[in-house]
Amino acid sequence: MIYRDLSAIDFGTQACLAVPRPERVLMTTPEHFDVEYVINAHMAGQIGNVDRNLARRQWDGVRRAFEETGMPVTVVDGAEGFPDMVFCANQTLPVRTPERTAQGAGSAQGAGSAQSADSAHRAVLSRMYALQRRLEVPYFQKFFADADYDVIEDVTLADIAFEGMGDAMWHPGRWLLWGGYGFRTNPAAYDIIDRQLDVPIVLLYLDDPDFYHLDTCLCVLDEDHALAFPGAFESCGYDILKHFFKVVIEVPEREARELFACNATCADGKHVIIQEGSTETCRQLRAHGFTPVEVDTGEFMKSGGSVYCMKQLFW
Numbered sequence: 316m317i318y319r320d321l322s323a324i325d326f327g328t329q330a331c332l333a334v335p336r337p338e339r340v341l342m343t344t345p346e347h348f349d350v351e352y353v354i355n356a357h358m359a360g361q362i363g364n365v366d367r368n369l370a371r372r373q374w375d376g377v378r379r380a381f382e383e384t385g386m387p388v389t390v391v392d393g394a395e396g397f398p399d400m401v402f403c404a405n406q407t408l409p410v411r412t413p414e415r416t417a418q419g420a421g422s423a424q425g426a427g428s429a430q431s432a433d434s435a436h437r438a439v440l441s442r443m444y445a446l447q448r449r450l451e452v453p454y455f456q457k458f459f460a461d462a463d464y465d466v467i468e469d470v471t472l473a474d475i476a477f478e479g480m481g482d483a484m485w486h487p488g489r490w491l492l493w494g495g496y497g498f499r500t501n502p503a504a505y506d507i508i509d510r511q512l513d514v515p516i517v518l519l520y521l522d523d524p525d526f527y528h529l530d531t532c533l534c535v536l537d538e539d540h541a542l543a544f545p546g547a548f549e550s551c552g553y554d555i556l557k558h559f560f561k562v563v564i565e566v567p568e569r570e571a572r573e574l575f576a577c578n579a580t581c582a583d584g585k586h587v588i589i590q591e592g593s594t595e596t597c598r599q600l601r602a603h604g605f606t607p608v609e610v611d612t613g614e615f616m617k618s619g620g621s622v623y624c625m626k627q628l629f630w
């Protein structure tokens with residue numbers, strides 16, 4: 316079911332099925348990372364400006380931060396000719412089906428079907444908006460197929476733009492999907508995903524070019540808390556966020572726009588890995604019981620991404 320207005324929403328997170336939080340992190344090595352073209356506002360003026368050695372050290376720092384907070388990191392090698400492949404949040408949407416669906420649909424349904432409803436682990440493949448990134452997707456298709464995930468290709472085959480976890484985000488611990496659209500993802504992709512997964516999806520419209528993916532202006536922390544930059548949302552979108560999260564921590568404009576403070580990741584419900592220098596955001600996080608872990612992603616910010624985009628969470 317797709318929701319766009321608060322008036323149509325008569326439930327909270329408690330009414331959504333419980334789903335375990337992902338316990339694994341996927342990252343893609345940065346040896347081919349660069350800014351070679353401009354497909355978002357942050358990349359303008361940055362072609363040829365990436366220091367690859369520094370990028371490698373920063374990438375190692377992000378990886379270490381995940382490992383030190385207890386999240387094992389699995390690595391897919393970057394491929395030549397794909398300077399944005401390092402942003403591995405974008406090519407897929409990993410799915411963990413809630414127990415009730417998994418059991419209910421069980422053995423009675425066609426066991427051989429690759430997309431039968433009884434599979435607990437699935438991965439929706441993206442259809443990248445920019446041509447330059449389209450052929451990154453097969454690398455992650457292979458990764459998830461090898462990991463015994465059922466790979467769902469419907470959005471790709473329908474040729475409808477969808478950029479995975481850059482725009483689609485699971486509500487922590489719940490069978491509820493947040494769906495950003497406006498720059499990259501075509502909202503029609505969410506109709507296809509809903510048909511495949513039968514999941515409540517709340518759409519959020521984005522219209523500020525600095526915040527071209529949902530993950531640039533919203534960071535879900537745990538079931539009750541999120542970080543967000545209000546200016547990136549229509550007022551009704553921000554009201555919907557406040558309906559589902561008990562606390563929405565407002566990120567100041569400078570930290571959101573220049574430091575990608577919302578492009579942080581809280582994988583374990585406690586540690587928040589975040590671009591260093593996001594002082595006010597970190598102060599607020601501490602005040603709400605979270606532990607910020609600051610890392611430098613400066614080279615990756617030249618391409619329009621920070622911590623969140625540099626990893627994928629899966630089960």
Ligand code: ARG
Nearest residue numbers: 355402481528618619620624
């Ligand atoms: N240069 C990449 C692009 O424009 C950056 C992607 C960042 N990823 C993200 N999830 N925000 O596609």
